[in-house]
Every structure is written in C-alpha cells, then in structure tokens.
Amino acid sequence: MKHASVRRAAAGLAVLLSTSGLTACGGAEGTVVEGPWEDVVAAAEEEGSVSFYSVMPDVQNKRLVAAFKKEYPEITVNLTRGAGELPARVESEIKSKAEGADVFLYSDPAWFTNQKGAFLEADGPSLKGWHDDAWAVKNEAILPSALPYSMIVWNKEIFPKGFKTWEDTVDPSVKGKLGLRTDVTTSIAGYLDFQEKELGEEHLVKSGKLSPKFYPSVVTMTQAVASGEIGVTNISTPSTVKQMQEQGAPIEAIVPHPSYWIEWGAAALDKSRRPNSARVFLDFLMSEKGQAAVNGDGFGAAGRDGVEGAIELPEDATMLDSSSYTPERIEEANKKFKKWFG
16 A cells, blocks of 8 residues: 655674663663574564553454464563553653653654654564555654544444435434544544545534534544444544444444545654564564554555555545644644534
8 A cells, every 4th residue: 555644783692681680772671683583583582572552442452462472472562552641651761761662553653753763773574565655764663554534433223324425424313413532633633624625614514513422532432333322423443343343333334535544653662671572573563464463354554565454545535644733733723623613
C-alpha cells in the first residue's frame, strides 16, 4: 500500500552488559550489538523481554504479541495498552532515561517526527521490501498501519435497513441515537476538517441538532452501538468492529465515500534498557508475519507488499497529516466543535 504523508552504538559484544549490572549508552543496561542479525537475536534472547507501549485495540495487540512469541519464544513481551496519556509518559521516560517502554506505537506519526534522535535505528532484515513512504522518521520510526477512521457502524436491531451514505447519518430518525467522540484530539480535529471540506458545514450542523451522545474512545463508542445504548456512530476501526461481531454483537459497518484515514507510528526507543529486544520486536512488526498480525483480516493497509488480508488505500481517501495540527489549529477545531455540538 502507498501511505500518504510521511544508533546504532558500536559494541561488538554478543553478551549483554545488563547481565553483569553494567550500563551502556543512553542509560541502557544493555548495549546495542553490532554485527550479523543472528547475534542481535541472540542478544535479545539474553535480555529476555521487551516492553511494548501501544494504543492499538486489544485484538491487534494480542495478535501481534502472539505472533512474535511464536517466532521468538525466548523473549517475553510486556504489553502496556493505553491511549492519549502514553506520549507524555514516554516523553518523561526519554528525558530521564527511565525504565519503561522499549518500543512505542502511537496513533500520531507527528509525535515521532518531533522526537528525532530518540530512536534506535531500524536495521533488521525486514527493511528489505519495506515501502519507502512507510516511514515517520526515515530508518527509525515506521508507519506500521493505515486504517479507515470514517466508519459508519450501526446496530442492526435499531436500524435494520442500515446506512449507505454520509447523508443517512443525519436523517431525523437518528436523533438521540448518534454517538460521537467527545475530545478534540489531532485525529478528531482532522476528521472535523475533513467533514467540513468534503460534506459541508451544514452536515456538521445537522449532526449537532440530533442530540448526539459523546464518548471518550472508539472502543467504548462502538460498544455502546453494540449494546443498543446508541444506534449508530461515524467513527470506529475495522479491528474493533470485527472483534465485536465475532462476539455476537448485532452490528454492521461500512466505510463511506469519500473516506478519512489515519496512520500509526512506531519506533524502538534509544533509551531502552533492552535495545536488542527492541530492535528485534520492531523488525518483526515490519515483517510479513508482523504486518499480517496487525493488518490482516481487513484491519489496515500494510507497509509492505504481499501481506495476506491487508486492505488497500482507496483513491478517494483523505489521510490525516498530523504534523499540520499545531496547538493553534487544535484550538480552532475546539471552537468549531463547541459551535456545532455545544
């Protein structure tokens, strides 16, 4: 798929300094092994674990961790699943070189471009075949997935006829049954701008007049559709929808045209105390197996070719350019949000 957007320390030791209680560059307990990739993997296995901070939905985190464990059974993945609170936490760890994340995956690629110099080099075998435009920071931070954010998800018991177009979501029958996101994050600011440009401000005005209910996350909002608390929403992710459908939820979904997409970023952190495990994990995320775990079953568009079940970016897709959303632009989006939704 084509994405729209966009230290190694000299060591030569195969035995990690962490096993003797010593420290190396960047405050790490281990040292970055240089040489054949088999030596890097051996060093990673000696480290024995990797700490992964991620904002991906649970189903994708679990699939990725399981696939990695199958490939590298000697390396334990310690997963921390979070949301908007994670960047500040990781930034604090980077500044203090504290224990914590070895690999970080976040939904705003601009965060990675703003943290240049904070990452280990991506230098594993999965570099071969990785798309040139699937980098947030060249050779350091990757774009492991692109996914539709504009998804109309509805409860089939409340709306048996379903939805086909954007206009269907502002029909009077939707009043009191529409769910929207409550906080104006970078992704939401971009989504509001997309709707205003592609659908017209009147569409947003109509949405605001439907007495929508607001939710802090995609997952809780999709769960509300599944339970019948609301009947429809215009934001979700493919993996969230599929997981709930597999659990028996009476929901259906489409990606309307035109569509709005977001990308995730990911990188191995230079301050990592398990730098070789971090490098191996990031390389696995870039591999065909890692990409299938994250993007297969229609969950997203991959950063390399040949990934079974990955989806293609449609020609009419608008990709969020998170780097353009300065604090001033976010504040402007907040003002519009208040005007349209109160």
